[in-house]
Amino acid sequence: MNDLVIDARSLRKVYQMGEIQVNALAGVSITVRRGEMVSIMGPSGSGKSTLMNILGCLDRPTSGEYYLDGELASDLNDDQLASIRNRKVGFVFQSFNLLPRATALANVELPLRYAGMTSGRQERARQALVAVGLEDRIHHRPTELSGGQQQRVAIARALVNQPAILMADEPTGNLDSKSGKEIMELLLNLNQQGTTVIIVTHDPSVAAQTQRVIRLRDGQVEESA
Amino acid sequence: MNLGQSILEALESLAANKLRSGLTILGIVIGVAAVIAMLAVGTGAQDTILGSISGVGSNLLFVFSGNFTENVRNVQPLTVGDAQAIADPFQAPSVEAVAPILRSELEIAYGGEKTFTNVQGVTPEYAQVRNYAVTEGEFINSDHILGRSSVALVGPEVADKLFNRREGITGETIRIEGQPFRVIGVLESKGGSSFGSQDDVVLIPFSTAESRLIRRSRDRIDQLLVQAVSAEAVPQAAEEIAQILRTRHRTALGADDFTVFSQSDFVQTAQTITGVLTVFLGGIAAISLLVGGIGIMNIMLVSVTERTREIGLRKAIGARKRDILIQFLTESSLLSLFGGLVGIVFGWLIAFVVGQVASASGTPFTPKVGLDAILLATIFSTAVGLFFGLYPANRAASLQPVEALRYE
Incomplete structure (x- = not known):
C-alpha cells in the first residue's frame, strides 16, 4: 500500500451543465507505484483532463476515494488541497505558466514561498535549476528564454519541493520536436533518478517512451497495458 | 508567505504597469493633496487669528454699546460713568x-x-x-x-x-x-x-x-476694554459688568442694550468658523477618496481578470486562498498608500505656495502641515485601498484553480 503513490478507487466526476448531467469520469480506478512513469492518453472529451485535475488535487471527485502518497485527498477543503498540491504534486503545463516578470530563480522559488520556507530558498531553487541544466540562465526572465528552456524552468519549479509525483500535461505540446525530445529526455532522466512521473498526452510517440499507458475513453479506463 | 515578500511582489507588479498605476492613484492624490493643503492653510489661518486675538492683551473683555443678536430700540451709549462704575472694586470684584x-x-x-x-x-x-x-x-x-x-x-x-x-x-x-x-x-x-x-x-x-x-x-x-483679574474670572467679570450696565441703563427687564465679548468668545467664533471649514473639507476629502477608491477597485478588477491564469498557476503550486487575498490586498493598499504619500507632498507644496503668496501680498501667515494630518491622510488612504481592494481580491482568491488555469 505504501508503495502506491496514487491509489484511486472508482472515481466519478459529474458536471452539471444546465439541465444535463455530464459524466466526465464514470468510475475510474487506477494505481501508480513509486518510481513509475505512466502516460494517460485519450481523445478529447475522454475525461483525461478531469482525471489529471483530480489526481493533481486541483479538483475533487464527485464520488470515489483517492489516496495520494498515503493521504486521503478526495475529501479535503480548498486550503487543504492547496497544501497537498504544494507538498506532494509538481505540475508541468503545456504553456509553461511562468510568471513573466520574475526571473527563473524567482519562478522556481515560488512553491517554497507558499510552503512557508523562510531561509535557504534561493539555494534550493538554484539546485533545482542546476538539476535541469539551466545553471547559466538563473537570472533570466521567461521572455529571454527559449520554449525548451522555459519548460525546464517549469520542471525545476515542479521539482523544487521534492513532490511525490510530477504531473505533466502535454509537456511537449508547445515545443518544436528538438526541444520536445530534450524535455522528454529530461523527464526520463528524472524518472530514472526516482521521480514518479505522469504524463497526459495526445502524442503516441511520447506515450511510447513511458513504462505504461492508461487509455481513457468516455470517462472510463479502456485498457491498462 | 510573509508580508515583506508580498510587498516586494506587489511593488514589482505595480511597477510593471507604471502608467496605469499612476493614473489609478490620481484620484487619491488629488483628494489627499486638497485635504492636506486646506488643513494646512486653515490651521495657519487659525493660528494667525488666535495669535492676534491673544496679542491684544490677556483676560480681556470688550464692551460695546448695542446688542449684536437682538434688535433693541433706544440704545444708550456707554459713558465715562459706566466705566467708573465697572472700575469700582466693590461692585465688580472680578475686574x-x-x-x-x-x-x-x-x-x-x-x-x-x-x-x-x-x-x-x-x-x-x-x-x-x-x-x-x-x-x-x-x-x-x-x-x-x-x-x-x-x-x-x-x-x-x-x-x-x-x-x-x-x-x-x-x-x-x-x-x-x-x-x-x-x-x-x-x-x-x-x-x-x-x-x-x-x-x-x-x-x-x-x-x-x-x-x-x-x-x-x-x-x-x-469702546470699553475691561481686564479680568484672571482667566478663570473672565465669565464672572462679564456677569458683573452686565449687572452694572443693566442697572445703569435701566434695562433689567428685556434685552440688554450692550454686548460683552470676551477674548474666548472671539476664539470660539474663530474656532466655529474653522470647524465648519473642517467639516466642509472633510466632505470634499470623503468624496474624492470615494471616487479614488472606486478607481482602484475598477483597476484591481481588471488586473484580477488579466491575471486569472497567474492566479490559477499560483494556486496549482500551493497558494492558499489567503495568500492570493493578501497579494491583491497588498497591491491595492500600496497603490492608494502611494497616492496618499504623493498627495501629502503635493498638498504641502500647495500650502507652501499659498503661504508665499499670502506673505507677498502682506498677510503673513504660516501654513502648518500637522503630523496628525499626515498620519490621518496616510492611514485613511491605505484604508481606502484596503476597503476597495477587498472585493477584487476576494474574487481572485475564490477562483477555482482548474477554471483559472483554463482561462484564455
Missing part, C-alpha cells in the same frame, strides 16, 4: 482694570509729512489692559489726564511715516488736527491683527481727547 477709549481718524502732521491715523484717547490703565510697552519715553500717566496735557504716544508705523525712524522722537512736536502735541514716547511694535494694524496708532490722554479733539455728547465713550 482688574478698565480702559475707556475715544477714537477717531485724525490728521497728524510733522514738518511736511501728513497722515491720517487712528487717534485714541486713553487712560493710564490702557497700557496694562492692552499689554502695551514703550520702546522709548513713558506712557500716559494720571498727571497727563489731570492736566489735559497735549502729549502723544506714537505707534512705530506712525513714527516710520512721519519721522522715518523709531528712535529719538521723544520731545518732538507733532500736530493733530493742527494742534501741537509733544511726543512723550514710542510704542513697541505689536504687528498686525484681524482688527487692523495695532502699530498705526497715536495715543493721547483721555481727558485731552474728550475736551479738545474727539468731542462726544454726554460723556459718551466709544
Whole structure:
C-alpha cells in the first residue's frame, strides 16, 4: 500500500451543465507505484483532463476515494488541497505558466514561498535549476528564454519541493520536436533518478517512451497495458 | 508567505504597469493633496487669528454699546460713568482694570509729512489692559489726564511715516488736527491683527481727547476694554459688568442694550468658523477618496481578470486562498498608500505656495502641515485601498484553480 503513490478507487466526476448531467469520469480506478512513469492518453472529451485535475488535487471527485502518497485527498477543503498540491504534486503545463516578470530563480522559488520556507530558498531553487541544466540562465526572465528552456524552468519549479509525483500535461505540446525530445529526455532522466512521473498526452510517440499507458475513453479506463 | 515578500511582489507588479498605476492613484492624490493643503492653510489661518486675538492683551473683555443678536430700540451709549462704575472694586470684584477709549481718524502732521491715523484717547490703565510697552519715553500717566496735557504716544508705523525712524522722537512736536502735541514716547511694535494694524496708532490722554479733539455728547465713550483679574474670572467679570450696565441703563427687564465679548468668545467664533471649514473639507476629502477608491477597485478588477491564469498557476503550486487575498490586498493598499504619500507632498507644496503668496501680498501667515494630518491622510488612504481592494481580491482568491488555469 505504501508503495502506491496514487491509489484511486472508482472515481466519478459529474458536471452539471444546465439541465444535463455530464459524466466526465464514470468510475475510474487506477494505481501508480513509486518510481513509475505512466502516460494517460485519450481523445478529447475522454475525461483525461478531469482525471489529471483530480489526481493533481486541483479538483475533487464527485464520488470515489483517492489516496495520494498515503493521504486521503478526495475529501479535503480548498486550503487543504492547496497544501497537498504544494507538498506532494509538481505540475508541468503545456504553456509553461511562468510568471513573466520574475526571473527563473524567482519562478522556481515560488512553491517554497507558499510552503512557508523562510531561509535557504534561493539555494534550493538554484539546485533545482542546476538539476535541469539551466545553471547559466538563473537570472533570466521567461521572455529571454527559449520554449525548451522555459519548460525546464517549469520542471525545476515542479521539482523544487521534492513532490511525490510530477504531473505533466502535454509537456511537449508547445515545443518544436528538438526541444520536445530534450524535455522528454529530461523527464526520463528524472524518472530514472526516482521521480514518479505522469504524463497526459495526445502524442503516441511520447506515450511510447513511458513504462505504461492508461487509455481513457468516455470517462472510463479502456485498457491498462 | 510573509508580508515583506508580498510587498516586494506587489511593488514589482505595480511597477510593471507604471502608467496605469499612476493614473489609478490620481484620484487619491488629488483628494489627499486638497485635504492636506486646506488643513494646512486653515490651521495657519487659525493660528494667525488666535495669535492676534491673544496679542491684544490677556483676560480681556470688550464692551460695546448695542446688542449684536437682538434688535433693541433706544440704545444708550456707554459713558465715562459706566466705566467708573465697572472700575469700582466693590461692585465688580472680578475686574482688574478698565480702559475707556475715544477714537477717531485724525490728521497728524510733522514738518511736511501728513497722515491720517487712528487717534485714541486713553487712560493710564490702557497700557496694562492692552499689554502695551514703550520702546522709548513713558506712557500716559494720571498727571497727563489731570492736566489735559497735549502729549502723544506714537505707534512705530506712525513714527516710520512721519519721522522715518523709531528712535529719538521723544520731545518732538507733532500736530493733530493742527494742534501741537509733544511726543512723550514710542510704542513697541505689536504687528498686525484681524482688527487692523495695532502699530498705526497715536495715543493721547483721555481727558485731552474728550475736551479738545474727539468731542462726544454726554460723556459718551466709544469702546470699553475691561481686564479680568484672571482667566478663570473672565465669565464672572462679564456677569458683573452686565449687572452694572443693566442697572445703569435701566434695562433689567428685556434685552440688554450692550454686548460683552470676551477674548474666548472671539476664539470660539474663530474656532466655529474653522470647524465648519473642517467639516466642509472633510466632505470634499470623503468624496474624492470615494471616487479614488472606486478607481482602484475598477483597476484591481481588471488586473484580477488579466491575471486569472497567474492566479490559477499560483494556486496549482500551493497558494492558499489567503495568500492570493493578501497579494491583491497588498497591491491595492500600496497603490492608494502611494497616492496618499504623493498627495501629502503635493498638498504641502500647495500650502507652501499659498503661504508665499499670502506673505507677498502682506498677510503673513504660516501654513502648518500637522503630523496628525499626515498620519490621518496616510492611514485613511491605505484604508481606502484596503476597503476597495477587498472585493477584487476576494474574487481572485475564490477562483477555482482548474477554471483559472483554463482561462484564455
